[in-house]
Amino acid sequence: MKAVIFDLDGVITDTAEYHFQAWGSLAEALSIPFDREFNEQLKGISRTESLDKILARGNLSNTFSEEGKQDLAVRKNTEYQRLISALTPADVLPGIQALLKELREAKIGIALASASKNAAFILDRLELAHYFDSVVDVTAIRNGKPDPEIFLAGAANLGVRPADCIGIEDAQAGIQAIKSAGMFAVGVGTPSQMQEADIVVATTAELSLSMLEEHFYEFKK
Numbered sequence: 641m642k643a644v645i646f647d648l649d650g651v652i653t654d655t656a657e658y659h660f661q662a663w664g665s666l667a668e669a670l671s672i673p674f675d676r677e678f679n680e681q682l683k684g685i686s687r688t689e690s691l692d693k694i695l696a697r698g699n700l701s702n703t704f705s706e707e708g709k710q711d712l713a714v715r716k717n718t719e720y721q722r723l724i725s726a727l728t729p730a731d732v733l734p735g736i737q738a739l740l741k742e743l744r745e746a747k748i749g750i751a752l753a754s755a756s757k758n759a760a761f762i763l764d765r766l767e768l769a770h771y772f773d774s775v776v777d778v779t780a781i782r783n784g785k786p787d788p789e790i791f792l793a794g795a796a797n798l799g800v801r802p803a804d805c806i807g808i809e810d811a812q813a814g815i816q817a818i819k820s821a822g823m824f825a826v827g828v829g830t831p832s833q834m835q836e837a838d839i840v841v842a843t844t845a846e847l848s849l850s851m852l853e854e855h856f857y858e859f860k861k
């Protein structure tokens with residue numbers, strides 16, 4: 641095991657909840673039904689893809705021009721940025737800071753593979769940026785999750801083989817991306833949400849270097 645590649649929203653910090661709230665406000669304003677079950681489909685995918693799915697749900701796909709959709713995406717992001725502006729290091733999810741420290745001490749590569757254009761801002765707010773050897777610039781990626789490109793780019797930036805990497809995700813699209821990249825997939829959530837993951841933890845508090853190594857090498861046997 642040479643590297644761990646992390647998703648951000650819902651793995652490092654609970655910004656998945658803020659995405660849910662910000663999309664919920666927009667959906668409500670457009671009278672589109674929106675709930676947590678539907679929101680699962682939006683995890684891991686880009687802002688524009690999420691908006692397209694929400695508008696399709698409300699049969700509004702053809703109601704807005706490209707400019708109109710752009711305005712809606714800005715509206716969602718403005719609300720989202722209002723929510724994340726209050727983030728502090730106390731908002732790092734349990735176990736994550738300790739895991740990053742352990743990985744750094746063991747000289748295991750650390751990368752971030754997030755679809756979010758707000759990723760760098762969030763890492764700064766959480767004071768975690770210094771742990772990451774690579775933060776894949778999402779604008780340099782052609783295909784978002786579930787395509788493996790973002791995880792493969794993370795491994796390439798670290799100079800390690802995908803087979804030597806662990807990916808950690810809370811989204812179905814993200815787990816599919818990790819598995820398509822040929823990596824060991826750790827899902828954070830419920831087994832029903834994370835069916836394709838190699839192991840599933842209920843919360844990030846369960847993550848540690850020793851447990852990741854144990855499962856990784858067991859899987860490789």
Ligand SMILES: O=P(O)(O)OC[C@H]1O[C@@H](O)[C@H](O)[C@@H](O)[C@@H]1O
Binds near residue numbers: 756757759
């Ligand atoms: O709108 P942003 O911050 O660029 O984020 C894009 C996507 O980033 C992903 O990490 C989230 O899981 C999605 O919910 C979000 O839509």
